[in-house]
Amino acid sequence: MPSPAARRVTKVHHGRLAAWLAHHGRSLGTSLGRLLGRPWATLLTAGVMALALALPLGLWLGVHNAQRLGAQVQASRALTAFLKLDVDAAQAQALAQTLRQRPDVAAVAVITPEQSLEQLRQRPDLAQAIDALGPEQARAALPSLLELTPRGAEAPLAQALSALPQIERVQYDALWQQRLQAWLAFGTRSVAVLAALLGLGALLVVGNTVRLDIQSRREEIGVLQLLGASDGFVQRPFLYLGAWYGLIAGAIALGLLTLAGLALAQPLAELAARYGSRFALRGLDPLQAGAVLAGAAVLGWTGAALVSGHYLRQTRPLEH
Amino acid sequence: MPSPAARRVTKVHHGRLAAWLAHHGRSLGTSLGRLLGRPWATLLTAGVMALALALPLGLWLGVHNAQRLGAQVQASRALTAFLKLDVDAAQAQALAQTLRQRPDVAAVAVITPEQSLEQLRQRPDLAQAIDALGPEQARAALPSLLELTPRGAEAPLAQALSALPQIERVQYDALWQQRLQAWLAFGTRSVAVLAALLGLGALLVVGNTVRLDIQSRREEIGVLQLLGASDGFVQRPFLYLGAWYGLIAGAIALGLLTLAGLALAQPLAELAARYGSRFALRGLDPLQAGAVLAGAAVLGWTGAALVSGHYLRQTRPLEH
């Protein structure tokens, strides 16, 4: 029969990996249990984290949708090519047909001098001038126009068109382009500033929450340390706690974003209608939503690891 | 000589108000001392609160500045009044002079048919038509125009002008107006949604912070309760703690807003320049900044009062 001491040693080393796994499983379960045991406190904390997550996410979605809207509005704008006066209606139609083959052209419409004349007559300051000119004369003095919808950027297409012999001049709304550029530059800068603030916020909130949670359980940690628990053993429940907080916060954030989307859908649709565009907000697809949840959990875990690691290093007995 | 017990009673009741005031003073000082004693933790917590405050404040400032910008851009836009063809140059000048007296008109410029003709000749599709017409004929067929800068809303002025006998027709960019309205409606709705989220966030953060702080000092509270401390005595340090947190958070929030303003000033100036407007962001004036600080302190105090009151009610011995 082995001595009591020898027996002890063999027993003690038995199943250490199994115990490690078991402790992981237990930490996962008990940390969730602790959260559910005080639902209001959990909701409060997760709510704060959810806001910190929802804001940059909402911002990202907003920029994303704005880019889509911008692309739509941009695509609906046309270039106007003024043909030479000696280009007749048949030649104009033929040119339009050729241009439609170009990959950078989405659509081409021919506007005859008659149509131009009709449009000009709508302007009160010109109606009388045109009548004075006489319709025949005016029609002869007006060129045919091509209205092109570009596929892609306008400037290179405009340049290519200008080179064609039939085309007198190409005009597009450069001012409008400049303004859009300016708005985008401003939007980009704003988003960068806000994203910096909010990223900071998400980190602060997760870290602070876990810090205060650790703070309120410092005695428990002290006891575990006195009994010889490894840092990993002490940290594990906090890591799972952080991950759970993150997961719950991510779910709340998704809910908040959905609500915000619903609240904004109608005025945005009205806004888009003014630009003659049918536009619907696009939220997160299931894959992205899953990524948000996973990312939130990882964020919670990481924040918990940073703060609890710092705390353990700070309180490691005799090492300060 | 009075009995020892009698002596005790008189001594005990001595200076109770002074003691109460002294405890207030002490709570104020010691709570600040405790905050400064762990500067990083304080900064972390106050940072979270500062974000929760800075976001709605920044939003408010943003909307405020946008309204100013909108008013400026709006004011720089003109109404165009087309005069009847039989109104000659002198009559046009006289009419302009009369209109300048109106309180809802900021400025009036007369555009003669010659100037109109010059402008029209810039358009490639019309240049040849105008040449065909002959300059004399064209000038006779074109009306004089008045460009009015309104002071205030455009629509009523336009209506009043239309009623004048010399004026054929008034035109202003109604589409632009509609779009601005739509943007403002959208902005208002967005701000409402965000403000709801962020107001909730500020409340959550303050409450949660104090809750966790109380949590980490529940033993101290328990001891004080066992010794017969009144609720007010127990709560007081937390109230001052909350107020200090609020004050520090408010100061950080003001700093963040200033930084954000600096970061956004340049692109915004560029943006405004596109609209031909000189526009500078306006931040908070000293009075408003003071109000923010005071409001943040009150918010912190209130959050602390709510949470600590709830905690005391919950842990009041034998009363649950």
Next chain:
Amino acid sequence: MPVLQFDSVSKVYPGPRKALEAVSFAMDAGEMAFVTGHSGAGKSTLLRLIHLAERPSRGAVLFNDRNLAGVRGGAIARHRREIGVVFQNHQLLADRSVADNVALPLVLRGMKRAEIGKRVRSILERVGLGGRERALPGQLSAGEQQRVGIARAVVAEPALMIADEPTGNLDPGLSAEIMALFAALPERGTSVLVASHDIALVKRMKKRVLVLANGSLEDDIAPEDLADA
């Protein structure tokens, strides 16, 4: 006039564990008595009923002829300020100095600062902690912490002082000194009730002894009968 009266008091903790069973006794003002009994007999529970850390399940506890069942809300705090308590687990504030801990009951009573300082110094001297005023509880040995708790319980000269195992961490010499301090309190108008399982010490004090066993008051020995017990 009895300062304290138990009227067939029972206490059942959720479980259900019967901690006290029909306990009745009365203590006169200026009296000193001991409660003794085995571990888990109900000594601490009996003391907790007096300063309203617990309520009895049945029966009534009267303090100065007032039924404590009627003391609720803010009155609980006022009631507690009339009683000095030595807790079995010290219950000191870890982040305040020894002097500040001892001063607490006086601060809660609204005493002047100068008077507080004088009283605190004097009582700390008497429990052998002169010169340790500025130490934090964590920098004291267990016995020193216990003496801080004792000093805090008696500093305000309460109408009644109750002490739960006040000498559990003290060596025999110090225990005797503390007991002498307690024995002197009745002269100054304070009644004293001490729970202790140090039977040798209790016998030596020659005071009234209440003996608990499994929650029942098994014996109530008058000082003059102590030799027989």
Next chain:
Amino acid sequence: MPVLQFDSVSKVYPGPRKALEAVSFAMDAGEMAFVTGHSGAGKSTLLRLIHLAERPSRGAVLFNDRNLAGVRGGAIARHRREIGVVFQNHQLLADRSVADNVALPLVLRGMKRAEIGKRVRSILERVGLGGRERALPGQLSAGEQQRVGIARAVVAEPALMIADEPTGNLDPGLSAEIMALFAALPERGTSVLVASHDIALVKRMKKRVLVLANGSLEDDIAPEDLADA
């Protein structure tokens, strides 16, 4: 072979307070000894140096011939798992049941769940807490809590068990039972070092006694000389 060795160990707390002054002694494996001395003599400090809650200011503490000065970082936790400790203030986890508290050292050693349950039940039976497995520490009397701490210290059959005032909250009968439990540990390979100021109890045990006074080792009494002391 000595399991524990103090080599002219001094400990000065910031203050500066001298808690230990040139203390030297050695304990053989399988030995049981007491440390005694007045309150504040340095008993707890001496024990704290063994499980590395403190470091000596001068001198060396050797455990199984290993100088503890070299035990740092993660090795501290491993060292502590080799030692069972009864703390003067219990140090139980308030939100875990009695059984979970006692099981902790076994969980930390990675023992199987079934084996843990068996051992925990057996040791709780031996300290008189059979049937209280599921209670929380707050639902126990002070003496019961102390016994939970004792059960936790011995459950893993460590190489060395140190106990700081393990019977401070126990009545004389229970104290004797616990001491008998300790006295049986050396047979199972555990050395035992107990700090206590209950001089009567210490004398009755007839074991080696180290006497501290103001931090100095004043006396080192062998069991056979106890009658003379």
